Amino acid sequence: MTKTEQHIDPILIPILQQVFDPEIPVLSIMDMGVVRSALIINGIVEVEITPTYSGCPAMDVIGDDIEKALKDASYDSRIDLILHPAWTTDWITPRGKKALENYGIAAPLEADADKEVLLNGKRIVKCTNCRSQNTTLVSQFGSTACKALFKCEDCQEPFDYFKCL
């Protein structure tokens, strides 16, 4: 119950890398850090995934997509949803953060810096359009459960920020 490390069979990594978040199609579930373990036990792949947000409607789809990707690679699988340890944005890999930025979603800052932004409105989140640091928080809640809404004061573009958990 208390494991914080990932246990993933290296053979399965290339398969799981090909499964993407349905709402952020550039972000692989591996880079998102939701796969906590994937091991072949008695010929069946047992996968443990953890939700990003409790109400994230993408989790059911992700589970189905994993099953399908494994099936395509001739593996039977069982997907379990685990809650502990709770997912944190710190588990998004550097490659995942880069993919987010390129997609137009500001990547989560380190947890401490994020608190500054969301709780005091300090301008640290960079605009994904023009890279300006002159941005303001419009709302702590954005287009999906995992995002906050920002606005750039220089180029005037609104943009999403993947908020820290």
Next chain:
Amino acid sequence: MKENLYNYILGIADNSLILGQRIGELCGHGPSLETDIACTNISLDLLGQVRSYFQYAAKIAGDERTEDDIAMLRKERDYKNVLLVEQPNSNFAYTIGRQFLFDVYHLAFLAELQKSTDLILSAIANKCIKEVSYHERFSSDWVKRLGDGTAESKEKMQEAINDLWTYTDELFYQTKADKAMVLESVGVDVTKLKGDYYKRIKGLLEEATLKIPESKWFQKGGKEGVHTEHLGYLLSDLQYMQRTYPNMEW
């Protein structure tokens, strides 16, 4: 079946279910796009949290019951939520006031539930608290904005707080299941949260330049299944699909 644990979980989850349904009513009706989206996000968080609780409860029940049955197929008297969360969205100040009075409690409650000896409950709490801290920030910011805003927004915010105040004491009422779970170190002793709760609420109300209600008369009953008239209407909305098309699935 562990009757007390089952009832204890429902007591926690029903608050989030009913509040999630209530604040979800603002979908498409929020006073601005940002608040509309915020309210529906909060609703989604709460309903997501409810799923974790009900999935666990269904497992404890150990029969045919599913999380959906627990959410959709109980009668009014079987819901164990506090009266506060079922109060209607009379205007935006009520929506915010209700959310605020619950969020401050919810946050303190989850902080304690993380220490539960029940590992599943502590894992759920650990997950939920991250989301609820955003809710509390949102609702307390709005209480301040409305309270310290125009003469009209102040009047409406004050009226909402005054009216909802009578439902706050019930947050600290303990049912038989609550008491049994506290004894087993599974449940949170809510009576110990009361002092800090009112202190924090009063501090925030002062910041919002609002008056602290003086009424000492408090309404209770929800936790024992005795609800205000508003719950029935809410449930008829919530349960409509399952009652009309039994056993339907998406």
